[in-house]
Amino acid sequence: MYETSSSASDAASPLSCCECNARGVCLPAGMSDADCARVSGLVLQQHRLVRGDALQGVNEPVHGRWYAIRSGQFKSFQADQHGKPCITRFASAGELLGLDSLDLDRYTDSTTALCDSTVCEFSYPQLVEAARHFPDLARSLECRLSKQLAQQQALLVRCDYAEQKFAQFLSHQAWKRSYQDDHMLELHLDLSRQEIADYLDVTHATVTRMISRLQGLGIIGVRYRQLRLLDRPGLHQIAAGQHPASKGGAGTASDNAAHQPA
Amino acid sequence: MYETSSSASDAASPLSCCECNARGVCLPAGMSDADCARVSGLVLQQHRLVRGDALQGVNEPVHGRWYAIRSGQFKSFQADQHGKPCITRFASAGELLGLDSLDLDRYTDSTTALCDSTVCEFSYPQLVEAARHFPDLARSLECRLSKQLAQQQALLVRCDYAEQKFAQFLSHQAWKRSYQDDHMLELHLDLSRQEIADYLDVTHATVTRMISRLQGLGIIGVRYRQLRLLDRPGLHQIAAGQHPASKGGAGTASDNAAHQPA
DNA sequence: CGCTATCTTGAGATAAATCAAAAAATGTGG
DNA sequence: CCACATTTTTTGATTTATCTCAAGATAGCG
Numbered sequence: 001m002y003e004t005s006s007s008a009s010d011a012a013s014p015l016s017c018c019e020c021n022a023r024g025v026c027l028p029a030g031m032s033d034a035d036c037a038r039v040s041g042l043v044l045q046q047h048r049l050v051r052g053d054a055l056q057g058v059n060e061p062v063h064g065r066w067y068a069i070r071s072g073q074f075k076s077f078q079a080d081q082h083g084k085p086c087i088t089r090f091a092s093a094g095e096l097l098g099l100d101s102l103d104l105d106r107y108t109d110s111t112t113a114l115c116d117s118t119v120c121e122f123s124y125p126q127l128v129e130a131a132r133h134f135p136d137l138a139r140s141l142e143c144r145l146s147k148q149l150a151q152q153q154a155l156l157v158r159c160d161y162a163e164q165k166f167a168q169f170l171s172h173q174a175w176k177r178s179y180q181d182d183h184m185l186e187l188h189l190d191l192s193r194q195e196i197a198d199y200l201d202v203t204h205a206t207v208t209r210m211i212s213r214l215q216g217l218g219i220i221g222v223r224y225r226q227l228r229l230l231d232r233p234g235l236h237q238i239a240a241g242q243h244p245a246s247k248g249g250a251g252t253a254s255d256n257a258a259h260q261p262a
Numbered sequence: 263m264y265e266t267s268s269s270a271s272d273a274a275s276p277l278s279c280c281e282c283n284a285r286g287v288c289l290p291a292g293m294s295d296a297d298c299a300r301v302s303g304l305v306l307q308q309h310r311l312v313r314g315d316a317l318q319g320v321n322e323p324v325h326g327r328w329y330a331i332r333s334g335q336f337k338s339f340q341a342d343q344h345g346k347p348c349i350t351r352f353a354s355a356g357e358l359l360g361l362d363s364l365d366l367d368r369y370t371d372s373t374t375a376l377c378d379s380t381v382c383e384f385s386y387p388q389l390v391e392a393a394r395h396f397p398d399l400a401r402s403l404e405c406r407l408s409k410q411l412a413q414q415q416a417l418l419v420r421c422d423y424a425e426q427k428f429a430q431f432l433s434h435q436a437w438k439r440s441y442q443d444d445h446m447l448e449l450h451l452d453l454s455r456q457e458i459a460d461y462l463d464v465t466h467a468t469v470t471r472m473i474s475r476l477q478g479l480g481i482i483g484v485r486y487r488q489l490r491l492l493d494r495p496g497l498h499q500i501a502a503g504q505h506p507a508s509k510g511g512a513g514t515a516s517d518n519a520a521h522q523p524a
Numbered sequence: 525c526g527c528t529a530t531c532t533t534g535a536g537a538t539a540a541a542t543c544a545a546a547a548a549a550t551g552t553g554g
Numbered sequence: 555c556c557a558c559a560t561t562t563t564t565t566g567a568t569t570t571a572t573c574t575c576a577a578g579a580t581a582g583c584g
Contacts, residue, residue, distance in 0.1 A: 078419055081503030088418040100415050102408035109415065128401055138400045139390055145407040146364035152414040153362050153371065156350040157340055158463040162540070193563065201420040206540060208564055224549080224563090241343030424572075455531065465573060470532055486531090486581080525584105532579065538572090547564070554557090 015070075016040045017120075025094030026068050027140055035136065042130055043120045046070065049113040051190065055097065057110045064124040066098030072117020073190055077198070078109045087199040090114075090191075092176060099145055114190040160241065162202045166210050167239035169200060170220070174229055187227040214238075277332075278302045279382075287356030288330050289402055297398065304392055305382045308332065311375040313452065317359065319372045326386040328360030334379020335452055339460070340371045349461040352376075352453075354438060361407055376452040422503065424464045425472050429501035431462060432482070436491055449489040476500075 017028050017040035028036040044065075049055065055067065055074065069091055076089040076097070088109065091097060101107055102124050131138035159165045173187060189196070193204045193211075200207070214220045219235050221228035229235060279290050279302035290298040306327075311317065317329065317336065331353055338351040338359070350371065353359060363369055364386050393400035421427045435449060451458070455473075459466045476482045481497050483490035491497060 076415075078416075080419055080421075086419045088415050099408055100411040103405045104408075104412065108412065128397065131400065132397050135390065135394050135400075138393065138397075138404070142400070142404060142407065143365045145404065145411065146361060146366075149362040149407065149411055149414065150366065150370065152411065152418070153338075153350050154340075155418065156414070157342055157348045159342075160539095192561095203541060204563080205542085205565085209540095212564080422571095454529095466531080467533080467574085468572060471572095474532080527583085528581100529583100530579100530581075532577105534577085535575090537574070538570105540570090540572100542569070543567085545564105545566085547562100549560100549562070551560075552558085554555105 015046070017043070020070055022068070022070055022094040027096065027137075027144065029094075029140070031136070031140070035134075038130075038134060039137065042122055042127060044123055044126075045121050047119050047121060049117050049119070051113055051115050053113045055111040055113065055119065056107050058108060059106050061106055062098070062101045062104055064102075064126075066096060066102065066122050066124060067119040068122065069093050069095050069097065070118040070120055072119075073114040074111050074117065075114055075191075075195065075199075076109050076111045085198050086201075087195065090173070090199065096144055096148070099141075099148060114195075162200060162206055163210050163213065164238060164241060165200045165202075166196075166207070166214075167235050169196075170227070170229065171232075171235055171239045174232070185229045185232075187229060189225055189227060191225065277308070279305070282332055284330070284332055284356040288332075289358065289399075289406065291356075291402070293398070293402070297396075300392075300396060301399065304384055304389060306385055306388075307383050309381050309383060311379050311381070313375055313377050315375045317373040317375065317381065318369050320370060321368050323368055324360070324363045324366055326364075326388075328358060328364065328384050328386060329381040330384065331355050331357050331359065332380040332382055334381075335376040336373050336379065337376055337453075337457065337461075338371050338373045347460050348463075349457065352435070352461065358406055358410075361403075361410060376457075424462060424468055425475065426500060426503055427462045427464075428458075428469070428472050428476075429497050431458075432489070432491065433494075433497055433501045436494070447491045447494075449491060451487055451489060453487065 016037065017023055017026070018033055018036045020026065023029070023036065028039040031039065047055075047067075049072070056065075058078065071093050073090065073092045074097065075087050076091070077085045077087045080086050097111055097119070098107075100109075127137065127141065131141075159168065170187070173189065177187070191199075193207045197204045197207045202210075211220070211222055214235075215222050217231075217234070219229075219231045219238070221230050278299065279285055279288070280295055280298045282288065285291070285298065290301040293301065309317075309329075311334070318327075320340065333355050335352065335354045336359060337349050338353070339347045339349045342348050359373055359381070360369075362371075389399065389403065393403075421430065432449065435451065436447075439449070453461075455466045455469045459469045462469070464472075473482070473484055476497075477484050479493075479496070481491075481493045481500070483492050
C-alpha cells in the first residue's frame with residue numbers, strides 16, 4: 001500500500017518527495033510542488049532496510065545526519081541499567097528520526113527497522129545552509145520538532161493501569177495510520193509481545209493477559225501480531241481511564257462482542 | 263544570586279540579555295555581544311510572577327508566544343482523567359517554555375511559577391521573520407528544541423523503583439543548577455511532597471518514605487523543602503539502579519557517608 | 525492559642541512482577 | 555513430510571512495591 005511505482009533500488013532511484021506516499025505527512029507537507037522539489041534535492045541518499053537492520057546505534061557518531069521514514073516502521077530504544085531495552089518511540093512513514101540528536105556528537109539511543117523499510121537521509125548542516133534561502137524549510141523543521149515535543153509531553157501523563165496504557169498505545173497507533181483511511185481497523189504491528197512490553201514498561205506476561213482480556217471484551221481481535229480493532233469507542237473509553245472489566249461487566253456498552261475467530 | 267543589578271520593574275527595564283545571569287544557558291548562549299543584543303531586541307516584554315501565578319493555562323490561545331525563564335522555577339502540568347495534576351516538566355533559569363506549542367492553536371497544558379520568577383516573552387512569528395536575516399537565531403532555537411527532545415526522551419527510560427526515579431530527579435535538578443557551581447549541594451526545591459509525587463507518579467506517602475530512607479542512609483539531608491545532597495556518588499548509584507538498602511546494607515560502597523561539607 | 529496545611533507513619537489491599545511450566549508457532553535437517 | 559529444536563505466547567501460583575485508607579505529628583499563621 002505504501003509502495004506504488006518504483007522498484008526502489010538502494011541508493012539509486014531517489015524517488016522524488018513529490019511522488020512519495022508520505023509527502024503529506026513528511027517534511028514537505030503543505031508545500032508547493034516547487035518547494036517540495038527543493039526539499040527533495042536535499043536528500044543525500046535513500047536506504048532500504050530489512051527487519052532487524054540498525055539505522056543507527058548508540059554511541060555512533062551523528063555527523064549531522066537525520067532521516068525521514070518513507071515506508072515501514074522503526075523502534076528507538078536505550079538500554080536501562082540491567083541491559084533491558086527500553087523502547088522510547090515507535091515511528092512510521094513520514095516521521096523524522098534523529099531530531100533529538102541534531103546537536104549531539106554521538107547517538108544516545110539505537111534505532112532499528114521493525115519491518116522492511118525505506119528512509120531518506122538528510123544532513124543538518126546542509127539544511128541549515130539551504131534554509132538561508134529557504135526559510136520555510138527551517139520553519140517546517142521547527143514545526144516538526146515542536147510537534148514531536150508535544151507528543152512526547154503527552155506520553156508523560158500517567159495511567160493507573162497497564163491496560164489503559166495499552167489502550168492508549170493502540171489508539172495512538174491507529175490514529176497515526178488513519179490520516180488516509182479513517183476506518184482502518186487492521187493494525188499490523190510488527191512487534192512481539194516482548195517489544196510491546198518493553199514499550200509499555202510491563203512484562204510480556206502482562207501484555208498477554210491484557211490482550212486476552214480485551215479480546216474477551218470484544219474490543220480487539222488478535223491473530224498473532226495482526227490486530228483488529230473491533231470497538232474503537234470501547235477502546236477509547238479504556239484509554240480515557242474508564243476502569244476495565246476486572247469484575248463486573250459494567251461494560252463499555254459494547255457487548256456486541258464481535259467474535260473475530262482465527 | 264540570580265538578581266544582580268536591576269530593580270526589575272514589571273514590563274519596564276527590560277534588562278538586556280547581555281547582562282542577564284541566564285545568558286550562558288539561554289537562547290543567546292555562545293553568541294557574540296552584538297548578536298546577543300539582537301536577541302534582546304526580540305523580547306516583547308518581561309513579566310514578574312509570584313509563587314502560584316499562572317504563566318499560561320490549558321486551552322488558552324497561544325498566539326505564537328513563548329517564554330524564556332530569566333529567574334525562578336516553573337512547573338508544567340496536565341490533568342489526567344481523574345483531574346489529578348500530572349507534572350510533565352520542571353524548568354528553571356535559561357529554559358524555554360512553550361516550545362511544544364509553537365504550532366498549536368491552544369495550550370494543552372498549564373504552567374505556573376513555583377516561586378517568584380521572571381520571564382521574557384517572545385513571539386514565534388516575529389522570530390521567524392527575524393531569522394530571515396539572522397540564521398544563527400533559528401539554529402539556536404532548533405538546537406534548544408532538539409536538546410529538550412533528547413531530555414524528554416531520557417525521561418521515558420523506566421525505573422524499577424520509585425526511589426530510583428527520585429534519585430534521578432534529584433541528580434538532574436542538581437545537574438541543571440551546577441552549570442556555575444559544581445559543588446552546589448543545597449537544593450532549594452519549591453515543591454511540596456505532593457508536587458514531587460505528582461511528578462514521579464507516586465503518592466505523597468511514598469515520597470515521604472523515600473526521603474526518610476535516603477536521609478537514613480546519609481545520602482540527603484532534609485529540612486522541610488530544603489534539601490542537602492550529602493553523598494552525590496551514593497545518589498548517583500541509586501539513580502543508576504543500584505538497589506537501595508531495603509534490608510542488608512550491601513552498601514553502595516559509599517559507606518564513608520561523606521559528610522562532605524561544602 | 526488554636527486552626528489549617530503539610531508531613532510522617534502504620535496496617536491492610538492490590539496491580540503487576542517474578543518464577544515456572546505448559547502450549548503454540550516457527551525453523552531445520554534428514 | 556515428519557521428528558526435533560528453538561522461539562514465542564499463554565497461563566498459573568506466589569511475592570512485592572506501592573497504593574489506599576487512616577490516624578497522629580509538625581510547622582505556619584491569624
